[in-house]
Amino acid sequence: MEDEVFQHAVSVFSSLVSWVAAGAIMFGGVVPYIPQYRDIHRSQNAEGFSTYVCLVLLVANILRILFRFGRYYEMPLLWQSIIMICTMLVMLNLCTNVRMAAELGTKRRSFLDFDWIYFWSWSRFVDYLQCVLAFTLVAAYITYLLLDSVLFVETLGFLAVFTEAMLGTPQLYCNYQNKSTEGMSIKMVLMWTSGDTFKTGYFLLTEAPVQFWTCGLLQVFVDVAILFQVYYYSRYPQKPVSHTVSHTTSAKAL
Numbered sequence: 001m002e003d004e005v006f007q008h009a010v011s012v013f014s015s016l017v018s019w020v021a022a023g024a025i026m027f028g029g030v031v032p033y034i035p036q037y038r039d040i041h042r043s044q045n046a047e048g049f050s051t052y053v054c055l056v057l058l059v060a061n062i063l064r065i066l067f068r069f070g071r072y073y074e075m076p077l078l079w080q081s082i083i084m085i086c087t088m089l090v091m092l093n094l095c096t097n098v099r100m101a102a103e104l105g106t107k108r109r110s111f112l113d114f115d116w117i118y119f120w121s122w123s124r125f126v127d128y129l130q131c132v133l134a135f136t137l138v139a140a141y142i143t144y145l146l147l148d149s150v151l152f153v154e155t156l157g158f159l160a161v162f163t164e165a166m167l168g169t170p171q172l173y174c175n176y177q178n179k180s181t182e183g184m185s186i187k188m189v190l191m192w193t194s195g196d197t198f199k200t201g202y203f204l205l206t207e208a209p210v211q212f213w214t215c216g217l218l219q220v221f222v223d224v225a226i227l228f229q230v231y232y233y234s235r236y237p238q239k240p241v242s243h244t245v246s247h248t249t250s251a252k253a254l
Contacts, residue, residue: 022076025202029080030087032191037094044102046095054088054095055120056167061085062136063160066143070153074206089132093125100124154211161215168192168222175229180237186230193223 040046061081068078100123109118111127122128146152175181200216202208 060164067157157211165215
């Protein structure tokens with residue numbers, strides 16, 4: 001009788017841990033953007049947040065969803081992608097409204113202009129939606145045609161997670177170029193590091209496709225490299241390089 005009670009308690013505890021882990025995987029990735037959203041909304045200034053990170057995460061998560069049609073992975077990872085896509089669209093909407101309010105006298109730019117000079121710098125949120133929809137339809141059509149190809153499916157999965165893994169590299173390069181981490185939120189980088197570490201561990205424990213955990217390890221490495229820059233440039237401050245702030249700065253430059 002006692003053994004049955006103990007086994008039942010262990011089973012309930014395991015289920016609880018699984019649910020908590022799944023919830024953390026699904027919602028953990030969007031948590032760092034909540035304070036960022038509040039800061040932009042309060043200050044009505046979106047210069048510290050690059051919309052290019054929204055582009056990277058939208059592409060990565062759309063490809064990840066398409067990858068699931070060819071290679072099964074855990075349902076929480078699918079919901080993670082859906083939630084992240086919704087979050088990035090919300091961030092894009094806010095940043096577009098704030099930027100256009102500050103640039104009332106500038107010429108309006110549209111996705112349908114097909115001007116690559118102003119790619120991902122459009123004036124209306126609907127233009128971003130049109131671009132995302134066009135990319136999704138093209139990618140879905142190609143995936144439908146090549147779904148029977150193992151090479152294509154595995155490559156699709158790799159591109160999805162590798163794109164996301166490279167998210168921190170623009171910030172890494174920006175810090176190196178500036179010889180400083182001034183203006184970057186250390187708290188944000190710590191949240192990314194802990195989240196990426198947890199996510200990679202989850203991939204390993206759930207035996208997710210190899211693309212997931214290898215790129216997860218790469219993501220953790222980039223996060224640690226940025227934290228090392230924080231330590232190095234604070235301990236050995238160097239004269240910043242004069243430059244104009246680039247619009248391609250990563251989301252980690254908060």
